[in-house]
Amino acid sequence: MSVVVQAQNLRQIYKIRRGMFREPALLQAVGGVSFSIEAGKTLAVVGESGCGKSTLARMVSLIEKPSEGTLMLDGSDAVNTPAQDKRRLRQAVQLVFQNPYGSLNPRKKVGAMLEDPLAINTNLDKAQRVERARAMLAQVGLRPEYANRYPHMFSGGQRQRIAIARALMLKPKLLVADEPVSALDVSIQAQVLNLLSDLQDEFKLAYLFISHDLAVVRHIAHDVLVMYLGHVMEQGPKAEIFERPSHPYTQALLASTPGVGARHVQRIVLKGELPSPLAPPSGCVFSSRCPYAAPRCSAERPEPLPVQGRVVACHFAGQFLESGFPAVASADNAALSG
Ligand SMILES: Nc1ncnc2c1ncn2[C@@H]1O[C@H](COP(=O)(O)OP(=O)(O)O)[C@@H](O)[C@H]1O
Ligand SMILES: [Mg+2]
Structure with a gap:
């Protein structure tokens, strides 16, 4: 199979100004993410709000240059792109946003926009x-005569179909979709997800599909990448991640989404709040909320390593994957679940 996009150690660090007399703060929105996506496949990126998903989307769709890392798109270097490849690469990747109304020009007829x-x-x-x-x-399930209408004449789901149509006009290889169905009613979500699947089959598109919603991800993903505070916690084939999640954060995400994932997975509930990305915990960024955290976890950042068919960044992943993580003191858990 042909690899459409390959990212290695992508990193984005923003400078936050703090007034005239102070040095700007550095905020690492994405801290070293690697993946590849083949033609016809979907990599879903999941994680809570603020974990760096949209930043990753902007880097991969060439809107922002990464501060570090390499990005190969359709066989070419997409960070330091040779001039003769720029135009081709800009056409090879297209972005679809959460809010189709914001991205469609209200004064333009749909046909003109396409x-x-x-x-x-x-x-x-x-x-x-x-x-x-x-x-x-017609390909996105709308009537051709809708070309003469304006965006406000459509429902949310129809507008997202129009946004998808526009993204596909130049026959891209990669579609980056940032929460593309999150603003839609659940019944409409399924229709748009089915459309995306059909289009993927037809055009052999690679998708980088971003969502905070595991129910949506389960519908569409081939591979899953779980992010927390800019870092990859776990990534691998969908079946592995949903049936045998091995990172405590993946387990917590699955436990918090009714109706997805394996029944035998421990229900773990996270303690505390999401830390500020301006002051991430030392060592493992998840350590301040992990029910299994040991002293080593706040001292040493776990590298993402291959463990049983997936990659996990947890000092204890190999140890606990077989036997399951130990039970967490349930009083603690109960107190925090409300
Ligand atoms: N242009 C920017 N300048 C400074 N900080 C940013 C910028 N864009 C995003 N961030 C910060 O980077 C982190 C990740 O944001 P984002 O990628 O939007 O996460 P997500 O899409 O997962 O909600 C957040 O802490 C956010 O405040
Ligand atoms: Mg976002």
Whole structure:
């Protein structure tokens, strides 16, 4: 299979200004993420709000340069891109956002919006562009005559179909979708997810699919990458992550989403609050909330290492994967679950 995108150790550090007389603070939004996605496959990135998902999306869709790391897209270096590859790479990756209304120009008819990328990047004449736009509307399950309507005339789900159509006009290899169904009703979510699956099969698209919702991820992912405070906690094939989650954070996420995951997984409830990314815990960034944290965990950052068919960043992953993590004092757990 062909690898469409390969990221190695992607890192994004933002400088936060703190007034005239103080040094800017450094906020590491993404701290060294690696993955690859093949044509026709979906890597889902999950984690709580603020863990760096959108920052990762912006780096992979070439909106922001990473502070460190390498990104190979469609066979070319996408960080230090040779001039002759720039245009091709910009077309190879497209982004779909959570809020389709914000990303669609309210003053433009849908047809014109779909034709624009063709006018700029191809030699197709007007009649051909109109035809392509109409064909793409049909492809995303909308009527071709909707080309003459404005975005406000559509429902949320239809608008997201239009945003997807626009993203596909230049035949990208990779679609980065940042919470693409999170603003939609659950019944509509499933329809849009099914559409994305169909389009993936048809065009052999690679997806970087970002969601905080494990129920959605289970629907669409082939592989899953679990992030916490900018770092990868666990990544691997969907079945491994959902059936045998081996990082305590993955287990906690699964436990907090009704109806997903393995029944035998410990219900663990996290203690405390999400730390500030400006002052992340030392050692393992998850250590301040981990029910199994030992002294070593706040002293030493665990490297992501391969353990039984997935990669886990936990000092105890290998030890506990077989036997399960030990039971947590239930009084503690109960007190924190409310
Ligand atoms: N442009 C920016 N400048 C400074 N900090 C940012 C910027 N973008 C995001 N952040 C911070 O980086 C962290 C990760 O944000 P984000 O990638 O949006 O997370 P998520 O999409 O998972 O909610 C957050 O702490 C956020 O406040
Ligand atoms: Mg986000």
